[in-house]
Amino acid sequence: MPIKFGTDGWRDIIADGFTYENVRKVARAHAQYLRSQGGQEVIIGYDTRFQSQNFARVAAHAFASCGLNVQLSDTFIPTPALSFAVWNRGAAGGAMITASHNPPEYNGYKLKGPYGGSATPAIVRAVEEVLESEAASDTQSGQISPLDVRQAYYTHLDTLLDLDTLRSYPGVLYHDAMGGAGAGWLEGYVRHAGLPVEVRSVHGNPSPLFYGVNPEPIPQNLAALMDLLQGEQGLTFGVATDGDADRLGAVTSGGHFFNSHQIFAVLLQHLHAQGGRGRVVKTVSTSQVVERLASILGLEVLETPIGFKYIADAFLEGEDDRDKRVLIGGEESGGLGVAGHIPERDGLLISLLLLEAVAKSGQGPRELFAEIERRVDYQHHYDRVDLLVDRHFDKVGALERAGHWTTVAGHTVKGVNARDGVKLLLEGDAWLLLRASGTEPVLRVYVEAPTAKAQQAILQEAVERVQTSGPEA
Template sequence: MAIRFGTSGWRAVISDEFTFNNVKRVAQAIAEFIKSTGGNQVIVARDTRFMTERYAQIVSEVMAGNGIKVLLPENPTPTPVVSFAIRSLELSGGINITASHNPPEYCGIKFNPSNGAPAAPDTTKKIEDIIDKIEPDKIHAMSLSKASNEGLFEIIDPKPQYIKALSEIVDFERIKAGGLRVICDLLYGAAINYLDELCQNLCADCNVVHNYRNAYFGGDRPEPDEDRLREYSTLVRDGGWDIVIATDGDADRFGIMDDTGSYVKPNEIIALLAHHLYVNKNMIGPVARSISTSHAVDAVASEFNQASLETPVGFKYLANMILSENAVIAGEESGGLSIQNHTP
């Protein structure tokens, strides 16, 4: 069975193609790729999907069996935090067990190399070529108890350092002063204990929704799109809420509803944030968007005499614009974005 990476990692249906044996194959291939680059330490994280603890254990055992040290967060971890940990701890890469916004019967593996960005096509092609050649008896694994004794396994908590770094680029005190009333929908995903804690600490009133693990995601995809957020429209208008903020299964996509109960499209949010970064943060540089994203952000960049960069669909291409072109903001219509001084 050929395993191929898509726009963001490898995703497949659990117990169909996403099996223990295939997870081991992918993990072994990533381990061999990491070693070929001279790497020796990774973070292995997961979202809230069915059996992600077990899959993360399998991946960790294969990494350790190949002499690669594993840093394992104890709790589900947002994808941006994985990227942050790779860069801040100077790791060789990160492996995230997640199928992002896909339906609950799916699981997946995302790989980010040492730059913290989603793996580029040339990297995933190398990993795919290794997978195709792997024989079952060539997969190396080590129990985590043995790995721990040999210094190849460690439980970590990346949250405190990530929140501290976030406070250095986001004006927490300004948000507190705003007295906002926020509905925070975590969609049962990896943002639990991250986004909800931030909103509770920074906002005057916070209604946290779906802040517990449900591997079925309430019977739908964990996608914070207009259809999923429509249920809040009347509540927002009648209850005087200022904003609804939602995230997808691995917390790298957003959904926003304003104080009128209207869904605000990611295209508009990206343009608004670009204007904010130019005006209030005095950032300089181009903007980047995928080919399927509206040109609204281009108009903002033009007002500040900055260029607009267009990429194929997939955040791996946008991340490269932050790294190579120092883009002020990079975003796509599906609700993924990052900014110049955050993780790619």
């Protein structure tokens, strides 16, 4: 079975494609690439999935057999903390054993660059070339030693947060770790910083089955958190981190889901108000509220394909060119990164920044976003449907046919954006995006419109047309 890299590394079903032997092959290819670049040390971490620790050990021994010294996490660890360790220790690269938000039967291997972020497309291609060549590995013996980065990571967060403002927060912060690698890390940071914030843990014990849901912080997976918040009032809200804690969703008092687009916009406004300046980087699937707000703030917007590696590229480009400096970058799936940090999405830092924005303004997340909607003169209504397709479904053909649609639910197609998948720009300030997942047998359908009625009608018709897709669909 071929090993295929997607939007963020390689993922496959445990014991089917994701096996010890395949992990060993990928780690050896990664190691040989790093050695070709003069690398001497690599950092390896893992999440709470079934066998993740053992897969990480297999990878560690593969790197050591290629002559690299390995720092192997001594317990499960969030991906952003692993990425920070790579940068903080000056390692040549990193590997994270995780399938992120994928279902429990999956595991995966994320590649991290020496700058502490998702491997760039160029790095991924180079590793793929080594993997395809099936070059023989070396038999040198590197050293494997334990990694503990928690304290250093927390100390770094201190430099990015307004601790005095956080101390003024009067509410409760719920944290749903979804059984994943973020378990205990927000509570640990609050203790480290001496903050009087009460953090209430939900699904805070590691669980390979993620308490019966996919570890993706979207409404259908957050029923428990939404139920808990229904009885809350005021500024109290909850955050949910995915399986490896690099993505974020939120739930406000009253039990209302607060999506990644809304978090992105609130943090953009907050960072700008704090004096932050720079480009705003968004994937093609992200709300137009973000670009409208950026325009009002006088900030340049860069749109990328889906995958944080493209956003990481923009952060790295901005390191050497002040005119291209990035203030904030994010994607629809809940991954956000900010200036001053590593070029990586970080669900833990973003949770704390959202808390900071609420404490600073004295308004809850929903009130802050409603203010932004008024400011940009646009009402945000968004949804996404993931259509499970079998291997016989022609995803390429379905996207090609969608690219020729002239109307959807009575809305005329005004233009087509083919940056990633097929995005139809519709009259009435709405859009529809169809895209094949790079990590699962799924065709994703995204819609944003200024009214709930229009959004639901466009989504329903698009799903029906894809499901009945034929030569004339």
